[in-house]
Amino acid sequence: MSFPRYPEYKDSSVEWLGEVPSHWEIKKLKHVSPELTVGIVVEPSRLYAEEGVPALRSLNVKAGAISLDNLVFITQAGHEFHSKSRLRAGDIVAVRTGQPGASAVVPQELDGCNCIDLIVIRRPTIGSEQFLCWYLGSEPALLQFSIGSGGAIQQHFNISTAAELIVAVPPLAEQTAIAAFIGRETGKIDALVAEQRRLIELLNEKRQAVISHAVTRGLAPNVAMRASDIEWLPEVPAHWRTVQVKHLARLGEKTFTDGDWIEAPYITNEGVRLIQTGNVGVGVYKEQGFRFVSASTFEELGCTEVEPRDVLICRLDGPVGRACLAPDLGGRMITSVDNTILKVAEEVAPEFMVALFSSVPWLAWIDALCRVGGGFRLRVSRSQLGELRVPLPPLSEQISIARYLDSQAAKWAALAAESQRAIDLLQERRAALISAAVTGQIDVRAIANRVAA
16 A cells, blocks of 8 residues: 655755655754653662562563563662652653663553653653654664664663654644554554464464374374373373383483583683583574584593484473484584483484474473472473383384474474564564654655544
8 A cells, every 4th residue: 555745845954864744843852852861770679579669671661562561560668769760641661772762652550650771751842642652663763773872782872862862743733643543554564463473373383283193192093092101191002112211212321311511611612512402492403602612621521422313302491391303513512411412222213202302291291390399490300301201103103203294394384484474574564654654754644534534
């Protein structure tokens, strides 16, 4: 859909802004809002976990809205001490660290709460808080925040940077029309994005269901079942065996063992690659970060070498018990102590075991096992893992199941990628629409009149 432009434009005298409608004004934020303040930095002793006075943080401020998820609270004494950071309904709060520019208008129900390390824009004189909020989240404003932060990786801007922000200001009636237009159009786009995200969720649910069925019941539709001696699995196909995880390993030293305890001083930029817990996804190896130890450290510490297609089982949450195949990274590898290395026996297909360790029943059981006793951090020991029993089909069936799941994974990945591309395009359109509206590149007045009629 194309939108009309204004009949007449003028040079804004701002290089990155270009032309704006001829009757719009160009102002700095400090001339638009008489009060610019910054939120508090709260001492840990004044924070509550689940009670007290609400305090907004940057993660509570989304694009145009406030999320109450992960809300923190401060003591009443802290609230009274930090009176300057109290919010009022109609204030605009803007993120100033990490991803500056995300902003939202404070709703009535949060009148009187506090904010932590946010810019507060109070009583804007231009008229519409919602228009200014949309402007602060637009690409032109984000560009200014980026320039003001010096292009740092962890972007950060302060009151003086915010005060100098250039704002294109239309008359009040147009501000109201623009804010309504953006709210309406972004609502439609957000609904489409939500649909695509739900499709991805359904694909993931389908994937998990297919994996769980295949590794616990096989591929034959009418296979005979028998009662199982596995605590987390009531029955298995009658011709399958059940074995303890430790007995999946081939004979020899360090075939079912934890990775190595590598302290910070041993980390280098080259040498033997160190695979960490963050590299182990649910059924997939995730490349993120590159750490190494030297060959001499490998020998000195007596490290266990990880070979391609070893099964790596993560003993920490994320979820605990997940596994992946060790990749071929073109060089020697070790892994961190919280990953267990399983070098499987000849009658075991490592791809099947990774699929089994990615199934819902397995992960749910490990999670429940770790929660016994109320530990602070979910963690399973190698000895606990080793004692657990798992189903084991004949090798030929393991291979058939693994190949089937691999072929299905390619289909699921293609469908998920298609949905993600749609999301990316919709979000690009959303950003472009907001920027065009708040800088006057489209004239929404006629559209607003048609909607009102």
